[in-house]
Amino acid sequence: MKILLVEDDENLRRQLSGSLNGRGYTVEEAADGEEARYLGLEFPYDLAIVDLGLPKLSGIEVIRQWRANDIQFPILILTARGDWQDKVSGLEAGADDYLVKPFHMEELAARLNALLRRAAGHASPVIEIGPIKLDTVARTVHRHGELVKLTSYEYRTFEYLALNAGKTISKTELTEHLYHQDYDRDSNVLEVFVRRLRGKLDPDGDLNPITTVRGLGYRIEPPGESGNG
Template identity: 55%
Template sequence: MRILVIEDDLHLADNLRNALEKERYSVDVCHDGESGLFHIKEYPLDMAVIDLGLPKLDGIQLIKQARAAEVNIPILILTARDRWQDKVEGLDAGADDYLTKPFHVEELIARCNALIRRSAGQSNPEIAIGPIRLNTRSQQVWVNDAEMSLTAYEYKVLEYLMVNPQKVISKAELTEHIYDQDFDLDSNVIEVFVLRLRKKLDPSGELNPVETLRGRGYRLKTQW
């Protein structure tokens, strides 16, 4: 999953990037409203964390313009303002939730997880498709109740496929959602991750959990 952080406090932005990356998110960072608006409109994202007090373009206007451009990803606003009117204004502009500074990073991560689950139609952190169960909170995976050991990127690929059931996901889309903006999008490592994932989820080769649709991409099998 790919999150954009728009925060002009460089230290806080770095802390948020590090914390979210430890949770296996791919993180892009912008430090002003203008670059943040460009990024949120031009790049495929799963969520944005936006500070209200941004230079060049404040967070409220950024959110309004993003929503006007039909950017529908979840948005969590950060604010140092303690007036309830400011929080209401942010939500009315199109944000989905807010945190008041200072805050605990653990709470921000929990809210990000919840917003992404909600946007995918998943109120429960555990997703079950066929014999595969995945917990987005603990990042554990089971097949037929046996826990699997996945690398960070194998997990990211499986999570993205499971929160988008029945959708055909191209290699380009997978790459864009599991890596940050600095990654070489022409890389073929996605094929390697999918191959490893298949072997771990289905060592006997009987289930075929990840289907390949030639020339189109991958899809998680939903009929068992």
């Protein structure tokens, strides 16, 4: 999942970015409101974390302009303790949740996970695809109750497809949401990840959890449906 982190405090921004990267997120950063506005309008993200006290353009105005341009990704705002007016203004501008500084990283991670799940229409952190269970909190995958050992890239690929079950995801979209903008976008590399992922999730070849939609991309069928790939 790709997150846009908007924070003008360089030390905090680096700390948050490092922690989120360590939890398997792809993080891109903005240090002021104008840069944040541009990135949010021009590139796809799954979620944004926005500090309200930004230079050049306030966080609230950034959110307003994103929403006015039909940018729909979830937004978590960061506010200073006691500034309840900012919380209200941020939510009224279109943010989905807020977190008060200082905060624990575990709470931030839990709120991000909940926002991403809700945006994808999942109330539970566990997504079941036949005998395969993906736990978005523990970031683990089990097949018939046994742990499937996945690399970070493999897990992120499967998680994105599972959260978007029922949709055909193009290779371009998958790459944009999983990797940084400067990532080598060789479709052959993505095909290797998906092929390796299939081999781990479906070693016997009888589940077909990831369908190839020829010429369009990849798809995980919603529970109760099946496809051919």
